[in-house]
Amino acid sequence: MPVPKDNRPLRSPNEKGRYRRAWKESHGNLLLAFAGLIFLIGLAMIWASPPGTPEIDVDLGTVDSADQVVSLPPNVILIRVATSQLNSEGPIRIAVYDSPHTFGNPEQAIIKDSLVPIDGFVVWEIKLDFLPEQFAIAAYHDLDDNGELNRALFNAPVEPYGFSNNARSLVGPPTYEQTIMQRPTESTAIEIRVY
Structure with a gap:
């Protein structure tokens, strides 16, 4: 067998395809695709998980002059939306939907409103009589105050958002x-985190 100048033996024709055969025999393409899928699932889980910021616990009841918590106003639901973007001056926008056909289309929401957060949250007070038996709530923090939820690659939202x-x-x-939520029978308070 001839030896090249750097003293390495030449590969025989049978050895040239050895790695290619080993890759096929061990299902290398399938294993590589599986690893890629696991990686993408991990990225999706990281993207969908809430931020690690501590949650601010604020009582939704009102406080009287003696610093005692007073009960909620009669016949209302208080919707508190908390955000992790404390430095943003953009409003938090909310939409309440009464059917799966209108869900996700703010123009067809039965209630839509916006408030600028103070200390990272806003609170809406809605009369229970105004709500249908079943409803769903969507909210987002419009950081740039352009009136829409900004999206990036693959239509993924880039502004904090949340749902009931x-x-x-x-x-x-x-x-x-x-x-979906059932209309409460008495005054209650709920919290939605946008992240």
């Missing part, structure tokens, strides 16, 4: 069924 029941989905927004 704090519902999340790995791919796309949660469904109406995941966010």
